[in-house]
């Protein structure tokens with residue numbers, strides 16, 4: 001909608017041109033007289049959508065041939081179970097790096113399946129949160145895998161360095177950072193991401209898994225969570241979320257046309273820097289994350305005078321700036337500025353914040 005910027009953490013805004021194309025194609029897709037969501041996932045037409053989406057994603061992230069790309073149901077939280085079910089044999093343990101709410105939630109689920117070693121990796125230095133030095137992490141050389149969350153959506157903590165796990169498979173929950181910057185996929189065993197932040201609508205989950213990790217799922221693994229079955233059936237063991245898959249494909253095309261992940265990273269850096277700079281120079285707003293770990297996608301901030309919170313939120317909304325309320329567990333505000341958020345949205349937010357500060361100081 002014109003004049004409105006949606007800062008929701010997820011489901012998040014989608015690129016405007018993608019929404020316009022989806023609207024145009026909604027009831028009569030490719031002159032079939034029906035919607036893409038009303039056709040068989042096994043039809044030639046849909047298989048083409050599916051294949052193109054995978055091809056474009058592989059191109060965008062430069063995914064090596066020895067990785068499978070799976071289009072699953074179940075969201076990020078489904079993967080909190082799928083990861084141990086597929087990778088954690090009975091009797092072994094896994095290391096979980098905890099940097100915030102989502103990595104903590106991943107631990108809680110994984111603990112149903114085996115021995116989970118927790119490595120708390122956030123420290124506070126002069127009132128600011130930062131991720132501890134990777135070299136100080138007490139990693140178990142016999143762990144089945146190491147799990148971490150490169151971007152903590154709630155806490156606004158991002159890790160840009162890929163931890164060196166000395167050959168132990170590294171598993172990453174990239175739900176809120178995938179496609180925001182280039183990554184070296186070959187450094188990972190498994191990458192997963194719920195779609196509703198940077199990929200498309202909710203209901204779709206991407207899994208990128210290295211071939212040699214397949215074939216080890218526990219016997220009791222539900223088939224829909226089994227990477228090996230999903231890979232063998234090309235993500236069509238059960239009916240995939242076809243419409244979400246189609247929309248993800250449109251998002252990948254949009255991103256390619258923009259110049260790909262290298263290009264969007266530049267815009268993401270510019271957006272985040274502008275917003276953090278504005279927060280830092282103000283004594284009205286604060287952010288509590290150290291510069292090196294500030295998320296480019298989710299910017300939490302607090303009003304020093306929290307009694308102004310509801311006025312801030314309602315006036316923001318009147319000005320077309322939506323969904324700025326922080327996660328209920330941490331309070332304050334949060335601006336989620338994923339790939340689809342244009343620079344103009346961040347600029348409009350800064351203008352509003354500046355005016356609000358002048359009027360309420």
Ligand SMILES: *Cc1c(COP(=O)(O)O)cnc(C)c1O
Nearest residue numbers: 075076077078102153175176194
């Ligand atoms: C949103 C999010 C999730 C949860 O995804 P669901 O699809 O709701 O299960 C998990 N991890 C991270 C980092 C997220 O941002």
